[in-house]
Amino acid sequence: MPQPAKTDVVLVGAGIMSATLGALLRRLEPDATIAVVERLDSAGAESSGPWNNAGTGHAGLCELFYTPEKSARVNEQFQVTRQFWAYAVQHGMIERPRDFVHPIPHVSFMHGAHGVDRLRRRHDALADHPLFAGAEFITDFDEFAARLPLMASGRSRDVPVALDWAPQGTDVDFGVLTTKLIDYGERHGTEVLFGHQVRTASRESDGSWTLSLQNRHTGQSRTLNTKFVFIGAGGGTLPLLQRSGIPEARGFGGFPIGGVFLRCGVPQITAGHRAKVYGAPAPGAPATTAPHLDARMVDGSRWLLFGPFAGWSPRFLKHGRATDLPRSVRPGNLASLLGAGIGERALVGYLLSQLRQTDSSRIAALRDFVPGAVERDWQSIRAGQRVQVIRGGRLDFDTTIVHAADGSIAGLLGASPGASTAVPAMLEVLARCFPDRYPGWLPMLKEMVPSLGVRLSDEPALFEQVWRWGTRVLEL
Ligand SMILES: Cc1cc2nc3c(=O)[nH]c(=O)nc-3n(C[C@H](O)[C@H](O)[C@H](O)COP(=O)(O)OP(=O)(O)OC[C@H]3O[C@@H](n4cnc5c(N)ncnc54)[C@H](O)[C@@H]3O)c2cc1C
Numbered sequence: 001m002p003q004p005a006k007t008d009v010v011l012v013g014a015g016i017m018s019a020t021l022g023a024l025l026r027r028l029e030p031d032a033t034i035a036v037v038e039r040l041d042s043a044g045a046e047s048s049g050p051w052n053n054a055g056t057g058h059a060g061l062c063e064l065f066y067t068p069e070k071s072a073r074v075n076e077q078f079q080v081t082r083q084f085w086a087y088a089v090q091h092g093m094i095e096r097p098r099d100f101v102h103p104i105p106h107v108s109f110m111h112g113a114h115g116v117d118r119l120r121r122r123h124d125a126l127a128d129h130p131l132f133a134g135a136e137f138i139t140d141f142d143e144f145a146a147r148l149p150l151m152a153s154g155r156s157r158d159v160p161v162a163l164d165w166a167p168q169g170t171d172v173d174f175g176v177l178t179t180k181l182i183d184y185g186e187r188h189g190t191e192v193l194f195g196h197q198v199r200t201a202s203r204e205s206d207g208s209w210t211l212s213l214q215n216r217h218t219g220q221s222r223t224l225n226t227k228f229v230f231i232g233a234g235g236g237t238l239p240l241l242q243r244s245g246i247p248e249a250r251g252f253g254g255f256p257i258g259g260v261f262l263r264c265g266v267p268q269i270t271a272g273h274r275a276k277v278y279g280a281p282a283p284g285a286p287a288t289t290a291p292h293l294d295a296r297m298v299d300g301s302r303w304l305l306f307g308p309f310a311g312w313s314p315r316f317l318k319h320g321r322a323t324d325l326p327r328s329v330r331p332g333n334l335a336s337l338l339g340a341g342i343g344e345r346a347l348v349g350y351l352l353s354q355l356r357q358t359d360s361s362r363i364a365a366l367r368d369f370v371p372g373a374v375e376r377d378w379q380s381i382r383a384g385q386r387v388q389v390i391r392g393g394r395l396d397f398d399t400t401i402v403h404a405a406d407g408s409i410a411g412l413l414g415a416s417p418g419a420s421t422a423v424p425a426m427l428e429v430l431a432r433c434f435p436d437r438y439p440g441w442l443p444m445l446k447e448m449v450p451s452l453g454v455r456l457s458d459e460p461a462l463f464e465q466v467w468r469w470g471t472r473v474l475e476l
Pocket of ligand 1: 046054258
């Protein structure tokens with residue numbers, strides 16, 4: 001048997017998580033040998049791709065389904081991400097921020113007396129918070145119409161409306177950003193293997209890991225031996241963690257929820273909406289399906305995206321296999337999966353109702369936001385798969401880092417708040433998996449993220465400083 005190729009780090013998957021971790025590690029350890037293994041032929045082609053997610057730089061500014069506490073937490077996390085992006089641009093790791101991030105207001109929207117009251121209470125709960133300064137509460141219909149003409153046109157003035165308007169939001173093309181970060185690694189010695197699927201990860205007696213890879217075009221197999229593996233395989237993470245046999249992965253299950261967006265690229269229509277506007281999720285619906293009408297910038301063109309509508313498929317990846325869900329059922333997670341099936345009846349009912357949706361019924365839902373919407377202007381597109389984590393018989397909508405006790409292997413499960421919090425999530429991977437090296441990395445990490453370890457809510461002067469820096473460097 002030929003000896004496997006040896007490397008210090010293997011990153012499984014070329015999505016935003018691996019791309020971010022790879023860029024951080026490349027900066028911290030310029031001489032480390034790093035390999036990225038991706039089953040598809042390009043980076044950022046699964047959930048991180050621009051049409052597979054909504055491109056919201058989630059900062060808790062408009063997500064009505066977050067509690068005020070969670071909004072503040074997610075905002076703090078997004079500030080960490082934003083600082084790293086500014087550092088990466090300033091130090092030439094990535095170029096042309098306008099390729100991947102644009103300023104856009106983030107807005108919460110409610111109508112009807114009850115909705116207006118609910119939104120007012122939410123606005124008041126965050127009004128004095130330093131990270132939410134500048135948000136405006138708007139109930140005047142003329143002002144609403146001036147700011148969101150597409151949403152006001154054809155709407156009855158008799159029904160009260162309210163907006164919570166945060167001017168400092170962003171629209172992000174995470175696919176382009178992923179590609180830029182992967183390219184940065186490759187220019188500095190990272191090996192990137194596209195079209196290769198990691199099949200198994202086995203622990204060796206010296207504590208290292210041997211990964212078996214298959215070239216999806218030629219069918220040829222090869223192996224890679226590494227001291228550290230990060231499984232950033234999106235929906236493919238759970239099966240690989242299960243196959244690694246680490247006890248920490250036992251008991252976890254996954255439930256895939258697909259998404260469908262309506263998309264419009266008609267210039268006369270896209271010109272009438274320059275914001276990301278979020279409503280509240282339907283009763284019984286998962287929070288991640290709160291409807292929103294998003295202005296997007298993709299490939300230099302303006303688009304509108306509305307949704308997501310939930311879809312269902314047993315695949316864990318958009319380009320995955322129908323056997324993904326059944327193959328993930330193990331004796332160790334069966335009870336948990338069954339428990340979730342019984343406990344989440346409202347969700348199952350909601351998903352079934354969503355499966356009955358047709359293009360016409362999706363347009364009817366869109367008319368809540370765009371009263372004058374007509375079917376011919378909007379096209380349905382399939383979004384990415386989210387594999388929601390199941391543990392302890394419950395569905396968990398957050399992200400979870402699972403790692404072996406010795407830190408030699410880690411994976412990220414779940415997809416919310418998602419790509420926007422890739423940097424704090426990957427910093428957590430570094431802290432947990434490299435406890436001996438992390439203190440030595442801290443000075444450089446603080447250059448990358450000056451607020452590291454500090455709550456910006458408690459340090460308004462530092463917040464002001466890093467906010468201005470990011471705004472200038474990222475051309476926001
Ligand atoms: C409908 C929807 C809307 C969303 N909206 C937002 C949003 O507005 N803002 C936001 O911040 N986040 C959003 N998210 C979440 C965000 O898209 C994800 O959290 C993020 O893209 C996940 O990145 P990742 O790198 O973990 O996974 P991915 O981008 O899915 O990358 C994983 C990669 O691993 C590869 N892979 C899988 N298995 C293997 C294997 N065995 N071997 C080799 N390669 C493998 C895949 O091909 C893929 O390229 C949304 C997600 C969805 C589905």
